[in-house]
Amino acid sequence: MSDESHLCLLGLIVLSSLLTGTSEEKVTYVFISSGEDARLSCNNALHDCNSTMWLYNRFRHSATVELIGLGIKNNNTERHERLSLGPDCSLNIKNISTEDYGYYSCRQYVNGEQQGPDAHVYLHVLRVSSSSSSSSQTEISAGRSVTLFCQLYSFAGGSCVDWIGSERIQLFWVNQAGVKLMRSDSRYQILSSSHHCIITLNTTLLNEDHNREWRCNVTQRDKVKSSVTYTVKSSGEKTSSSISTSEEKVTYVFISSGEDARL
Template sequence: MLLLQLTLLFVLVLGAGSSDDIYIYHRAGDEVIMSCNSVNSSETSCSSIKWFYFRDISTTDTIVSDGQINEDSPQADKLSLGRRCSLTITNISSEDAGAYRCYYGNTYDTNVFLNILTLSANQSTDPVGGVTLTCSLWVYTGIYCVEDSLRWLDEERDELKQDDDEVYYSRQKKCVSDLIITHQMNHSRRYTCQFVINNEVKISADYTLVSTAPNKIIIIIIIVASVGLLTILVIVGLTVFIKSRRKTGAAEDAPKRARVPDGEESTVSYRS
């Protein structure tokens, strides 16, 4: 087994980047199925099948041996064998990126390089502030991304350039690109990260950034409602105050008024 692993590693190192290699691109969370082309279509048993995983040129993991999933593999709970001994990986993550190779009997397949795109958002620690969207392409360690192969698009599918009005585009570093959004809009906006080779989009991912800034219309409504409520309270208060003062004044004037008792008549003297 060790000799086989060393042989496959030697072939992988020499063959990496050859025209026979297969490159596949997926987003985190996807399900991936990799075929073992060496297996005959009439084969019903996978007892002679082996799958190897290469994270880098110094690490080789046997993830499937004699048709059985290696339970010691960190990927074990996500692996399964399907039709014609194909390898299925569910809910992939950045840790699954790398090279895979099938070995059947005395025949081995070409390298399959699994590349995984992730897109996340974090509060920016950059002096300009804002929110940072980070787009990363996780690849086999020995592979490097071409400069500017990661691109950013706005909702209108226009490519964002350095120092745009609403964003600040941080240049790509290896296979990682940051988009620092310095001015959040008053509504949600969608941004897209693309991985491009020779003007061909290999994979893309979208991120909708929900603005935390209050909407201007909502602010106006709140202000108008507050002013209206305050006006009503003032009017009600003044009305109650005026009525209260009137009642108090009437009570004070009552003892001063002359009142004629019932059954009595006024006596008037006439002088001739």
């Protein structure tokens, strides 16, 4: 056989192995905001869930935790109360927190033998906080500086540079109209770190910022996957609005002791 034939055959073998590996692995990316409920699909489920196992890893080389074993929830896990198995064998997680991000695997066992490859789900959690509060709303005086932190907790762990590049992940801030905030805008100081999947927004609040919203978006391949809205309530504006009582209707009733009254 000629050298060209050997090279051609080798190329076909490599191509075949690559295609086979790609077709067998089922991977789903899920992006969700902290505090929401998540549903992780089991794309390799059989006719019932008695053969279904859900496994979890926080990092690539961390210990594997069994969440669901042959359709039965493991009550020994810290978050078992927030977990449930759907009728389609999906894994439901209530009130997602930053502790839930990571790598989930749905596996099928029949008669002690694994059936086919795992179905993998990468769960990424988006969270926004501020320098003055850990919630998504703050009351703060005009003229005061505030820094908002938007972080994507991902399976990539301490560094997500390569993952961001391969999946075209982007984090950015937008205003109430959905317009992207730019670094060139003198009002905002925006800093990002792809190494830690975090972007910060710093600004000085104005009187007209009462009830203003800023939203952090995460996109994958130019499609918005999740977002978190941060609302600012100026303490001065809140006080003045609460004083306004022009809508109140007051009636004065005068009556003698011992009489019947009707209000």
